[in-house]
Amino acid sequence: MASLEIGIIGLPNCGKTTIFNALTGAGVVVQPYAATEVSVNTGIAQVPDERMAPLATVEDSQKLVPPTVQLVDVAGLQRGGGRDGGLSGEFLQALRAADALIHVVRTFEDDAVFHVDGRIDPAEDAEGVDLELLFADGMLISKRTERLQRAVQVGQKDAKAEADLLAELAAHLDGGGTARTFAKKDDLPAEVQLELLTLKPMMYVANTSESGDPDGVAALKTYAGDAEVVAVAGRFEAELAEIEDPEERAMFLAEIGQEEPSAPRVAAAAFRMLELITFFTAGPKDVWAWTIRKGSNAVEAGGKIHTDIARGFIRAEVINWKDLVDAGSRAEATKLGQLRVEGKEYIVQDGDVLNVRFNV
Numbered sequence: 001m002a003s004l005e006i007g008i009i010g011l012p013n014c015g016k017t018t019i020f021n022a023l024t025g026a027g028v029v030v031q032p033y034a035a036t037e038v039s040v041n042t043g044i045a046q047v048p049d050e051r052m053a054p055l056a057t058v059e060d061s062q063k064l065v066p067p068t069v070q071l072v073d074v075a076g077l078q079r080g081g082g083r084d085g086g087l088s089g090e091f092l093q094a095l096r097a098a099d100a101l102i103h104v105v106r107t108f109e110d111d112a113v114f115h116v117d118g119r120i121d122p123a124e125d126a127e128g129v130d131l132e133l134l135f136a137d138g139m140l141i142s143k144r145t146e147r148l149q150r151a152v153q154v155g156q157k158d159a160k161a162e163a164d165l166l167a168e169l170a171a172h173l174d175g176g177g178t179a180r181t182f183a184k185k186d187d188l189p190a191e192v193q194l195e196l197l198t199l200k201p202m203m204y205v206a207n208t209s210e211s212g213d214p215d216g217v218a219a220l221k222t223y224a225g226d227a228e229v230v231a232v233a234g235r236f237e238a239e240l241a242e243i244e245d246p247e248e249r250a251m252f253l254a255e256i257g258q259e260e261p262s263a264p265r266v267a268a269a270a271f272r273m274l275e276l277i278t279f280f281t282a283g284p285k286d287v288w289a290w291t292i293r294k295g296s297n298a299v300e301a302g303g304k305i306h307t308d309i310a311r312g313f314i315r316a317e318v319i320n321w322k323d324l325v326d327a328g329s330r331a332e333a334t335k336l337g338q339l340r341v342e343g344k345e346y347i348v349q350d351g352d353v354l355n356v357r358f359n360v
């Protein structure tokens with residue numbers, strides 16, 4: 001899997017760029033009364049993993065290489081946009097390229113920050129944006145159905161089957177469902193699957209004031225149902241991201257009673273929604289964290305490190321990171337019988353440390 005790309009969406013002024021800055025430390029200028037023109041900021045967020053430092057100690061590693069995700073701050077979503085002629089092509093293009101979406105919802109109160117409806121209502125705001133995504137998908141389906149008509153009329157079976165499936169999906173969306181909850185989603189043509197916005201995994205970030213806005217966050221959680229909701233004090237954390245000195249950062253965080261920045265919590269939730277797990281490779285040079293789909297086998301994991309490794313795979317030595325840290329060294333872990341030898345079919349587990357043997 002190439003670098004994972006997560007699109008950040010939400011109403012104008014809900015704090016997308018601020019959250020983007022908090023997560024990437026990119027220091028992109030926020031515009032207080034943001035215009036709605038499309039603009040796309042792209043940044044790389046490192047995903048800190050607290051298991052890496054103890055591993056580095058055991059292996060005497062010089063360097064930590066955490067996984068990264070690519071974040072894209074996508075402005076330009078307007079409520080009603082889907083109904084009056086559709087959301088802009090550029091906006092949709094940026095969204096459709098994303099592997100998953102983070103939907104930012106404002107819970108913070110601040111009279112100085114304009115809200116399109118002049119009130120704070122997280123559940124209703126979230127629903128408004130989610131409806132736009134549904135409208136965009138509805139448009140996509142009707143355009144595609146239209147293009148299929150000729151083929152259907154001349155009796156092409158495949159076209160008929162697809163048109164029927166699209167009609168079922170359209171009815172499902174009309175009933176308030178998303179493409180994610182459409183039972184036959186896997187039967188849709190691959191290019192349709194890639195373009196449907198409500199098929200993408202989505203999580204919510206509540207952009208809170210420093211007090212945490214418990215009521216607003218609770219309302220959003222009720223609306224979100226099974227979807228992940230992570231609360232982030234956006235403006236505070238965007239300022240935090242600009243502080244270099246670790247001690248000063250810790251003091252700043254303590255002010256709002258938080259131990260660490262939100263980035264790891266957002267990342268962990270994103271990994272859960274994408275069904276990703278992390279495995280490690282560790283040696284004297286460095287400790288690397290790698291992300292793969294849950295259920296991947298040892299060869300696929302090897303291929304993540306290098307295609308040669310997948311091609312020439314012989315076997316993998318595997319140990320759980322905690323067992324290795326507790327044993328204190330690889331030699332000690334081997335004595336304790338904790339270092340296992342696994343073959344190609346081994347399903348890699350979250351937290352595994354892998355040492356892959358391969359032919360070149």
Ligand SMILES: Nc1nc2c(ncn2[C@@H]2O[C@H](COP(=O)(O)OP(=O)(O)O)[C@@H](O)[C@H]2O)c(=O)[nH]1
Nearest residue numbers: 013014015016017018030031032034110234235
């Ligand atoms: N009080 C407060 N203001 C915020 C917070 N997050 C963002 N803002 C302000 O809201 C305005 C819009 O934020 P921005 O990130 O540009 O929103 P976007 O249009 O969704 O990208 C800016 O003036 C931000 O400083 C927050 O957590 N608290």
Ligand SMILES: [Mg+2]
Nearest residue numbers: 016017034075
């Ligand atoms: Mg913005």
